[in-house]
Amino acid sequence: MLDLITSVLETTLRLLPPILLAGFGGLITQRIKLVNLGLEGFMLIGAFVAVVMSYFTGSALIALLVTCFICGLMGLLFAIFNIKYKADNIVVSVAINMFALGITKYFLNILFGVRGAFSSPKIIGFSTIDLPFLENIPILSAFAHQSIILYLSILILIVLQITLFKTKIGLRIRATGPNSMAVQTAGVNVFKLKCMVLTASGILCGIGGAYLSLGQLTMFTDNMTNGRGYVAMAASNFGNAMPVGTSLGALLFGFTDAVTMKAQLYGFPPQLIQILPYLVTVLTLIGVGVYKKRKSKRRLIANE
Amino acid sequence: MNRNKILKELGKPLFAIIISLLIGALLIIPTGTSPIEAYSLLFKGAFGTWQGFCSSLAKATPLLFTGLAAAYAFRAGVFNIGVEGQLYFGAITAALVGVYLPALPAYISVPICLIAAMIVGMIWAFIPAILNIKLDISIFITCIMLNSIAQLFSNYLATYPFKGELPIGATYKIGENSILPKLAGPMNDLNLGFVLAILVAIILHILLFKTKFGYESRASGISSSFSKYIGINAAKRTVIIVMISGAIAGLAGAEQVMGVNYRYISDISNGLGYTGITVALLAKNNPLGCIITAIFFGALNNGAIQMEVMSNISRDLISSVQAVMIVFIAADFAINSIKSRKKNNLKTKNKKGDNIC
Numbered sequence: 073m074l075d076l077i078t079s080v081l082e083t084t085l086r087l088l089p090p091i092l093l094a095g096f097g098g099l100i101t102q103r104i105k106l107v108n109l110g111l112e113g114f115m116l117i118g119a120f121v122a123v124v125m126s127y128f129t130g131s132a133l134i135a136l137l138v139t140c141f142i143c144g145l146m147g148l149l150f151a152i153f154n155i156k157y158k159a160d161n162i163v164v165s166v167a168i169n170m171f172a173l174g175i176t177k178y179f180l181n182i183l184f185g186v187r188g189a190f191s192s193p194k195i196i197g198f199s200t201i202d203l204p205f206l207e208n209i210p211i212l213s214a215f216a217h218q219s220i221i222l223y224l225s226i227l228i229l230i231v232l233q234i235t236l237f238k239t240k241i242g243l244r245i246r247a248t249g250p251n252s253m254a255v256q257t258a259g260v261n262v263f264k265l266k267c268m269v270l271t272a273s274g275i276l277c278g279i280g281g282a283y284l285s286l287g288q289l290t291m292f293t294d295n296m297t298n299g300r301g302y303v304a305m306a307a308s309n310f311g312n313a314m315p316v317g318t319s320l321g322a323l324l325f326g327f328t329d330a331v332t333m334k335a336q337l338y339g340f341p342p343q344l345i346q347i348l349p350y351l352v353t354v355l356t357l358i359g360v361g362v363y364k365k366r367k368s369k370r371r372l373i374a375n376e
Numbered sequence: 377m378n379r380n381k382i383l384k385e386l387g388k389p390l391f392a393i394i395i396s397l398l399i400g401a402l403l404i405i406p407t408g409t410s411p412i413e414a415y416s417l418l419f420k421g422a423f424g425t426w427q428g429f430c431s432s433l434a435k436a437t438p439l440l441f442t443g444l445a446a447a448y449a450f451r452a453g454v455f456n457i458g459v460e461g462q463l464y465f466g467a468i469t470a471a472l473v474g475v476y477l478p479a480l481p482a483y484i485s486v487p488i489c490l491i492a493a494m495i496v497g498m499i500w501a502f503i504p505a506i507l508n509i510k511l512d513i514s515i516f517i518t519c520i521m522l523n524s525i526a527q528l529f530s531n532y533l534a535t536y537p538f539k540g541e542l543p544i545g546a547t548y549k550i551g552e553n554s555i556l557p558k559l560a561g562p563m564n565d566l567n568l569g570f571v572l573a574i575l576v577a578i579i580l581h582i583l584l585f586k587t588k589f590g591y592e593s594r595a596s597g598i599s600s601s602f603s604k605y606i607g608i609n610a611a612k613r614t615v616i617i618v619m620i621s622g623a624i625a626g627l628a629g630a631e632q633v634m635g636v637n638y639r640y641i642s643d644i645s646n647g648l649g650y651t652g653i654t655v656a657l658l659a660k661n662n663p664l665g666c667i668i669t670a671i672f673f674g675a676l677n678n679g680a681i682q683m684e685v686m687s688n689i690s691r692d693l694i695s696s697v698q699a700v701m702i703v704f705i706a707a708d709f710a711i712n713s714i715k716s717r718k719k720n721n722l723k724t725k726n727k728k729g730d731n732i733c
Binding site: 159160164173177182299305306341343358365 | 403406407455457507510511512513514516517518520521522524525528529531532535536650653654657690692693694695696697698699700702703706707708
């Protein structure tokens with residue numbers, strides 16, 4: 073039993089970083105009242121760029137940096153099209169996700185002459201942080217060989233929490249959502265601020281995507297994000313756009329993913345098992361919705 | 377005057393098409409094939425022969441259904457991206473009813489299959505709508521989740537409980553009397569569904585532009601607060617609109633089963649619902665316009681397959697081109713707004729000194 077718990081925890085932690093990072097990407101855009109559903113597309117492009125760069129340069133670090141650059145650029149483009157040219161953000165999101173799916177398939181074929189999946193020993197993955205002294209302790213041994221990206225995302229969580237709640241720029245970001253006019257009046261360039269937030273969102277998704285293709289298995293497969301971007305959005309909704317809450321949401325979804333993977337080994341019909349994360353997402357959203365509604369009702373009664 | 381207006385309306389979609397095809401051309405260059413050759417292969421594949429043209433129409437049929445489903449919801453201000461999932465459930469329903477319905481005359485069994493698909497599509501569309509109204513949950517996210525659930529569950533049904541004689545995840549063949557007749561010979565996929573889709577487009581056009589309900593839907597699409605003033609129950613309207621949209625999406629799935637594959641095959645849609653959004657956007661959510669844009673995309677998809685066979689360019693290129701098209705249609709580069717922007721710039725220039733922070 074203890075073994076099973078440890079192994080599920082280990083898998084959860086392995087599956088956590090992409091959802092967590094994209095969740096942060098969703099969280100900061102939610103703060104400026106802009107629903108960025110392009111998380112999925114950003115991640116997919118990130119995963120692809122990371123594999124390509126790692127294959128050609130042989131360095132996971134360079135791959136990560138280039139991925140951040142490209143995904144940040146895409147976030148910036150999203151911002152420009154959405155804010156300057158007034159394209160509906162959901163429509164742009166749909167387009168980004170569609171574009172990501174098509175372009176990665178297309179270039180996979182051009183660059184490597186394959187379809188569906190690409191893997192090669194030349195692709196260098198991210199290294200793990202090994203903590204051998206944990207190996208023999210039950211439960212904690214799940215942490216013994218986790219990717220460096222997991223620790224990076226925990227670091228990002230801390231930085232994000234501090235930036236949002238303790239700095240001037242965080243205050244501006246938090247104020248832009250409820251009342252961007254007020255921020256504008258205070259002399260802040262809201263357009264620049266929004267561009268910055270979306271660029272950061274793109275970068276976060278890019279790291280998450282890079283982890284998907286260079287974290288555990290060093291390979292790229294078509295549509296390898298497989299809805300994780302939307303799940304990340306749900307995690308951010310679940311956490312009410314708070315960094316810690318979003319992390320809890322991401323943990324929940326990572327856990328569901330891990331259970332799904334384990335259950336497949338025991339011979340359940342794969343299609344039914346794969347439904348689980350989506351079902352949990354919908355049910356969670358319903359739960360959060362009911363909770364929020366009750367809370368606002370109570371507030372109304374209290375005000376009377 | 378009127379001609380000017382039409383030119384203006386057409387200008388932007390044409391601009392978007394040209395820009396995205398140019399970007400597509402840039403993407404073709406690294407393959408070593410000349411873009412002109414690739415596009416001419418594509419064009420020949422789509423329109424070169426009578427059979428090719430009919431195949432383009434066949435490819436356009438499901439896109440017209442999904443495009444109409446999306447356009448109708450967009451017109452009313454609801455972003456129903458759940459078309460894909462509604463299509464899946466429509467398809468599996470039509471297949472199961474078609475397989476297990478006792479032998480009835482075609483004029484009874486075909487409508488039964490179609491109506492069953494519509495009802496299930498409607499019910500599946502009802503869920504995100506009601507969640508949106510009662511609990512204020514983003515219709516977009518629930519729709520995406522429900523899409524995956526519908527696809528996986530339909531695949532499960534076709535792979536386990538209702539698996540047919542084939543070694544893949546597919547149901548049995550539907551009864552002879554539930555088949556939509558072919559229109560262009562036995563080898564071509566063009567079937568009666570195309571006529572049906574045109575009919576739905578005309579009905580939707582009448583519904584939107586000639587009835588009170590259509591007027592109210594359009595009003596709530598343009599401004600929800602305005603429609604509240606004139607006494608429209610926006611919540612109820614949203615539910616009805618999304619359900620109609622879901623019914624049409626269900627028809628798209630039924631057409632794929634009853635007219636093309638004659639059985640449900642796992643992953644039967646493969647993105648038809650999402651392409652439908654492009655069809656709707658390109659047609660500016662006009663039902664009759666959707667007929668033209670659906671044929672355009674049908675031709676593009678059909679031509680892309682020919683292009684892939686004849687050259688080394690994969691058909692995946694076309695979906696990227698479509699995505700670029702969406703962005704350029706959604707963006708507002710309106711030429712007439714440049715003047716006002718200049719005016720604004722002059723005004724803001726004086727204030728810019730304050731923008732130091």
